[in-house]
Amino acid sequence: MGPHVNPEDPDLYALGALDEEERAAFEAHLRSCAQCADQAAAAQRRIALVGLAAEPVAVPSRVKEELMRRVRAEHRPQPEAASRGRSWRWLVPVLATSTMIFAALAAWQWTQNRDQAQQISTLRGQLADAQSRSLDIARASEDVDLVAGAPGTIHVALAPQPGTQVRSGAILYDPQSGTVAYFAHMPPAPSDKSYQLWLVPAAGAPISLGVFSGNEPMTALTARLNPGVAAKAFAVTVEPKGGRPQPTGVKILVGAVKT
């Protein structure tokens, strides 16, 4: 571990004010210094306060209305797994949904319906929802590219625990960027349960990386953490539906990081 950083560097880092070389040096130090990593995280919370100096602007009521419409749309019976983390399995339904929506929009142009306004609103909402998921897929793809190509990426094999039906899982983790990709074959979780993926840091409490149901043949999800978090292990637990802030259920997959 090199010498500690300048006292103001954590705040400069949180502000994004460090130049590229300074930033790279700081991040390199964070990877080996838990003390400075804690200071960097604390600086982020402190710097967040600066935003409160912005002049207040009222939020249009339509924003909340659209948000809650999208939330209700996600509350359909099947999407528990798709709504957690970023997953490749969204690709097919999203493309299908987008195609249907565009087709509906095209058809709508040739018809005059007395409920036009309501239909437009509904279609726009569905399109926005599909676009949002497409963005999630794009981000997941970006994450996988990043973690697969990073020189410092570590590979962790997750082994099934005795008495479980899970075959295996694998983690790719780039500590420098904080990017995690997880792949596994999982049996469907019980209807009232969810699987939850955790990073066990070298110091501190486990960090949740995402919740999923295992309803697809192949589970793949990505997540991003603070850069520089030293991982001791990864694990998958069975939790009450929706997951929990900290692990409470049985571990079904565990993999230690080799040092």
Added chain:
Amino acid sequence: MSVAGQPVPDSALIERIMAQDENALSAVYDRYSGMVFSVLVRILKDSQAAEEVLQDLFLQLWREAQRFDSSRGSLPAWLMVIARNRAISRLRGRNRRALVETSEDLPTGYAPWLDNVEQEAARAEMVGKVKAAMREMPREQRQVVELAYFEGMTQTEIAAHTGTPLGTVKTRMRTAIQSLRQLFDDGTARQSGRS
């Protein structure tokens, strides 16, 4: 959303969001969307874009509430950090890897002013104190902080933007940060001292 005039704690609302309670998300939105939206508008200078980022942020909270751990940091700080990072990322065309996108798990730290602000009056008081603290800073120091925070500029970019020597910008920035630390990290003491 309250019992005997006491607001429901953020941690309880998060638990309910994780259980897919739409009313809990609605309550969190009502509580914090204003402060988040104000920052987004200031950064993006585009209400439509700010609305999109705001909506996506709360939709993420709905989808991934389990990623927020109330024992490790306050919800408003989490929202502010992610919102600002996404706005800067969008402002700069995602060419620069934004700090925000890698900082969605916040350990316990300083900035006590963003804790215990479930009540509207407490939030308004906090905003007033932050504004006053920023006003107390010399104009040149406030400028470099605001250019970094709201415009996403590095120190070199600030120097070029303002026509100020880089060394001067760094000196102003470090002095400003020392002031912010003193002001914000003493928040609890200042609050209790005035009450």
